[in-house]
Amino acid sequence: MLKNYRMKIALAQLNYIIGDFDYNTAKIIETIQSAKKQGADLVVFAELSVCGYSPRDFLEFSEFIDLCEVSAQKIAAACSGIACIIGLPTKNPKVKGKDLYNSAYFIEDTKVKAIVNKALLPNYDVFDEYRYFEPAVNFSCVEFMGHRIALTICEDMWNINDNPMYVISPMDELVIENPDLMINIAASPFSYNHDEERVQILGDNCRKYRLPLFYVNQVGAQTEIIFDGGSLVFDQDGSLLDELPYFSESLKIYSFEYGKIIGHKPIVHDTQNNIQQIHDALILGIKDYFAKSGFSKAILGLSGGIDSALVCALAAEALGPENVMAVLMPSEYSSDHSIQDALDLVNNLGCKHEIIPIKEAAAAFGNMMNPVFKDLPFNVAEENIQARSRAVILMAMSNKFGYILLNTSNKSECAVGYGTLYGDMAGAIAVLGDVYKTQVYKLSHYINREKEIIPENSIVKPPSAELRPGQKDSDSLPEYDILDGVLYEYIEHKKSSAELIAMGFDVALVKRILRMVNIAEFKRNQAPPILRVSPKAFGIGRRMPIVGKYLG
Template sequence: MSTKLGIALAQCNPLVGDVEGNARMILEQIRLAHERTGAQLVVFPELALTGYPPEDLLLRSALLNQVEAALQLIADQSAGWHTVIGAPYRDEAGLRNGAILIGQGRILARYAKQRLPNYSVFDEKRYFVEGDESCVVSVEGVRIGLTVCEDIWFPEPARAARDAGAELLVNINASPFHSCKYGERIKTLQARIAETGLPMVYVNQVGGQDELLFDGQSLAFDGAGELLLRAPAFETGVFSVPFSGEAELAPLAGIEADAYRALVLGVHDYARKNGFPGVVVGLSGGVDSALTLAIAVDALGAEDVLAVMMPSRYTAPMSLEDARLQCAHLGVKSLEFPIEGPFQAFLQLLDPLLAGRPADATEENLQARCRGVILMAISNKTGRMVLTTGNKSEMAVGYATLYGDMAGGFAPLKDVPKTLVYRLARWRNRDRVVIPERVLTRPPSAELAPDQKDSDSLPPYEVLDPILEYFVERDWSVGEIVAEGYDRAIVERVVGLVLQNEYKRRQAPPGVRISPRAFGKDRRYPITSGYGRVLS
């Protein structure tokens, strides 16, 4: 391919549904690309004009009218450059997920995505009609084959573009992050290059959208599959493709660094895009709330984070000490509301029911619900959103209280197993201690009963988390998990807890997806089911 074509990849963070705002952002990035790189072609992510995924907003004709008006506006105001933009459009067959080429003050071509994903978090066939034709267009004498996201995971669209005369593949994406995704992308893209012999540019979206998190890491390859460009993860920007000259590769981070940055960006975008002035975190002195507080501060700044300590008769003095110390480390304002008063009031109110019966989860959950009421009252009065602090291990087995510690607007750790919680907390402490060391070394406890420990109710997290990964993320059977060396009774108990607590998870707030399979729209199990009665 001729290297005379200058290409810039616009790694942007659109707001779903804000077509006018996204169009302004696109125009600004086109201008930046031209000024900073001299690029003749600027490439934007999949559905950048609407944001991804727009879901049922696509059913509104007003949105599609806004898209067409915005495309014409971009064409009018970027007449000197060529641009590829992801946007929906209608033709005689129906609604398309498109790559739109704009240049010379007009729309030059529209390409319809050929492979619509309908698995995991994707349900594009609900909205779009698949295309069946390649689109190869000439930009400054270079013939470009347009493809959209999933197209590149199959050999046929890329081969068809090559056979139609393409000299370069352009692939636009809204590819969500999870811990294994980067390696999967590299392997897939290089396979398409090996099959076609064509160089490729791949641009990906950045930012949080409800449960989904997009990491960017846009890429460019030459025709031999050598990596020329890797844009930074979790950062917006315009990046020039070095078809001639040295490769420009942003560094890769480790699992903990990537996961932590994903959680920070997810919290930031959920709070800011939804207009919350700040967040509230119930700080217990345990590791989950400690990590949640650190993430919140890194996402929003200490001034927009409020910590609330709500000790009970079972709260150890060290828990309160560690919570106060962490607030001092992070510069976070805090409030303290002991819950003995409201707890006693509930016990007295319910005495006709409780009298003569042994204490159980009822009394424990009352304490958690006292705290939930306090946090939501603060949220109502201040407008700040409550961040819940439960992790994936707890959500999996139901070790959480509805309308108590599950009450809130967003759950940063919803897809973070407990063992990873500890790893992330230690990673955050790598340069400066913000989470007191004692929080990381003492046995975890909900502190809702005398001398309570998580291990009283659950297997050790080092045992629990692998079992959950096998069953939740890989869909293994009990027998397959037992074959890995786990005790059958423990596996059956864990699987039973996962299945019977689906009703709780349906009522949990959204949280950042960082694993290949998260609870929420990614994993959809029925609440009412007889499956758990027969384990194999």
């Protein structure tokens, strides 16, 4: 038995760019070289690290799969005297089944020594792995330096505690071969309660199989999906020994000998409050959207209200205030304090601003529509002309100067359709689209935790779209604490109207809210991608018929 050979395992928690093979390959090779200098024997990268997660329908281009293999061979060539685990899609050599596997290569001393395929393919919420991959049905451990490694990919460790979704459990098969440790490579997206769940599920695996575990997650935002890192190390009792930082890249080396991880004592998972986590996730989401798109400068409309103030503060933190252009676009219905609140914010942040009143555009459209509208009363048509005129201004600035427009709609508004399509619903990325209004307040207080950045007045005044005299959100919507309560149960927990009413919510209120949510589906369908911070965000993780009659 050679199990007393000391093995140094490096966990590489990196931020990849989907489909940028040059970038990802260079980053992986540099990390291998750095780990080698630090004495590592094995460097572990995340699921689909070669191409980024998720490549979606890029996977249907056979050249894309070929380029993954080319990258893997370059990485292998750089593994002289060291081993690594990388993730990539590979071709299914079988005659039957889907074209691809979601695979891990175990590379040792420039050679691909073992290929492990994923068996449990998530196909819920934002995941579409059955669209591309054939599930693995054969399992075997990898031998390395006298240790037997049970290597699995992400979801393959999630059929613990009799998760009813899956019929098999890969670790049940692998454990038959008496492995010495488990390694799991993952691409596990952030939501505000997912870190606790990961620590629990992965620790349960250790306790069930009596094995230590090294778990490597991706970090970084891929459009709407944010990977939070937080890679984990457990001993065979399921005690957490270490966790890599959240929301940043990291490389850390561990020693493994006599079936144990050396030099670490159990720690307690650093449970941060949800609001701080959401804050950090949104910052990374904004930062990566811009960096990976090749843009640096953001623009947004600043109304004096809390939503746009919060987005402005987040953008200034993510991109630097010098890269944020806030545009104040008052109308005849804007209150004086709104302009002052917006200016106070701009001053507090140090970002750029312009003031472009929309009166002239609103008047022009008024004149132009007059022969058609005649003396019909002012209604939502005129309200929306204002919101859309603002979008025209912001997009003109974007087109002229290369700014990218940030959308400032919150999840409560998105849910009930309280927003103007092609108006305030415009933008390249929706920063708060998965943040309920009640959470917007909490995030704003968090931004102000050390000093007042978002003017107190923006936080305390009654929310208003200011599209007609004296307008308040509460004219059209229930109070946000009540609204958000119903929305949370309906969207996150998929409660029907009958169940909501049984929970004590008012019958008429429930019917009204569910109806608003459902008739707004056509609007959400054209909304920008939304930075996902909850277990159920609008966008690719929630797929509803646009024309459909069921209200829940």
